Amino acid sequence: LGEVGNGWGVAMATTGSERGLTLRSPGRFTAAAARLVQLYRERGGSVDDPGVRDAVVQAWMDAEAYALYTLSDVTGIVEGNAPGARSSLNKIFWSELDVRLHEASLRLLGGEAELEEWGPAGEQVENPWLKGYQFSLSGPIYAGTNEIQRNIVAERVLGLPRK
Secondary structure, eight states: OOOTTOHHHHHHHHHHHIIIIISOOHHHHHHHHHHHHHHHHHHGGGOOOHHHHHHHHHHHHHHHHHHHHHHHHHHHHHTTOOOTTHHHHHHHHHHHHHHHHHHHHHHHHGGGGGSOEEOTTSOEEOOHHHHHHHHHTTTTTTTSOHHHHHHHIIIIISOOOOO
């Protein structure tokens, strides 16, 4: 596991990997963004808010950017580079992307997003966009809060002073 007295380094390497590559796959976000684009194609004509279209486009672009960033990280690892503090950038990006993507879906659906749906046998059907939004709110907290991740980026990536 490492040298005596190097526990912090081992813990940071482990969580760096967790934050950067194994916790969220780019496929999850590109697929969700594609579903959001499809939802807009189906319902966008009935939305009066032009900002919704912009939010959908931004979510799609961010999902694509996240996929490219993650592929860059994987390439670096294959070449022998450890993700290090850069994994904090990845964690901040995917967790905030998840919230924005689901917020765009709720804006698109309007009040309908909060309605309960029922299946043919009378069972309650969960709204995947509402459930996804609720789950997305935990992303900026788990795997190291985004506030802590920003401090890591400031100090270890940018070399800024602690205060």
